[in-house]
Amino acid sequence: MTDGGRNLVYLVTGGCGFLGEHMIRTLLEMEPRLKELRVFDLHLGPWLEALNPGSVQVTPIQGDVTRAEDVVAAVAGTDVVIHMAGLVDVWGQNDPEVIHRVNVQGTQNVIEACVQTGTRFLVYTSSMEALGPNKKRQPFYRGNEDTPYEVIHTEPYPRSKALAERLVLEANGRKAMLLGCIHWQLESWAPDPPQ
Numbered sequence: 001m002t003d004g005g006r007n008l009v010y011l012v013t014g015g016c017g018f019l020g021e022h023m024i025r026t027l028l029e030m031e032p033r034l035k036e037l038r039v040f041d042l043h044l045g046p047w048l049e050a051l052n053p054g055s056v057q058v059t060p061i062q063g064d065v066t067r068a069e070d071v072v073a074a075v076a077g078t079d080v081v082i083h084m085a086g087l088v089d090v091w092g093q094n095d096p097e098v099i100h101r102v103n104v105q106g107t108q109n110v111i112e113a114c115v116q117t118g119t120r121f122l123v124y125t126s127s128m129e130a131l132g133p134n135k136k137r138q139p140f141y142r143g144n145e146d147t148p149y150e151v152i153h154t155e156p157y158p159r160s161k162a163l164a165e166r167l168v169l170e171a172n173g174r175k176a177m178l179l180g181c182i183h184w185q186l187e188s189w190a191p192d193p194p195q
């Protein structure tokens, strides 16, 4: 990454979601090297119009992570991709195939687009759901991605997050890529259970 001046192009997939909007506002506030901020989402939020980005170019991109061509077009020319697009389904309400397509195939599309277009930095938003449940109720104390932990996934959403996380970790080092995985832990947000 080149230091100094505004010369970095960031892409946030799922940039109009709950976490995505916070990421967009945080980058605008705290990344002094930001030149262009691409906001990629299936549904663009009206709040984008009201942003005050100063000299940063905000580029809204309506697209679908399951469509490889949408992803390649959005990723091309970026320095950093923050992949947050996903189908969040802690209550098992969606078709498992759709969850897999969006969360796993979508992540694969993002990885391939980075490799293909030469984007070196990819941050993936994983989930604590990828870590559990552990059927033996063993504690997970001060662990990291390398901590052995016997996880048995029975639900589609946690399984999809675990599979996608593995894809990201396995892709680390491919061509010129440096990837990261984020586990959102204790203070993560979840919607109210359906009534």
Ligand SMILES: NC(=O)c1ccc[n+]([C@@H]2O[C@H](COP(=O)([O-])OP(=O)(O)OC[C@H]3O[C@@H](n4cnc5c(N)ncnc54)[C@H](O)[C@@H]3O)[C@@H](O)[C@H]2O)c1
Pocket: 013, 014, 015, 016, 017, 018, 019, 020, 040, 041, 042, 043, 063, 064, 065, 066, 083, 084, 085, 086, 087, 088, 102, 106, 125, 126, 127, 128, 161, 184, 187, 188, 189, 190
């Ligand atoms: N909110 C949490 O506490 C939490 C915890 C752990 C992990 N995560 C992960 O963080 C990410 C964002 O979560 P969130 O809470 O902001 O969810 P969210 O549902 O608010 O946002 C997800 C965004 O992804 C977009 N999206 C869905 N399918 C898409 C597709 N096919 N193509 C492009 N965009 C698509 C949606 O339109 C939405 O704007 C997800 O990957 C989720 O698994 C969230």
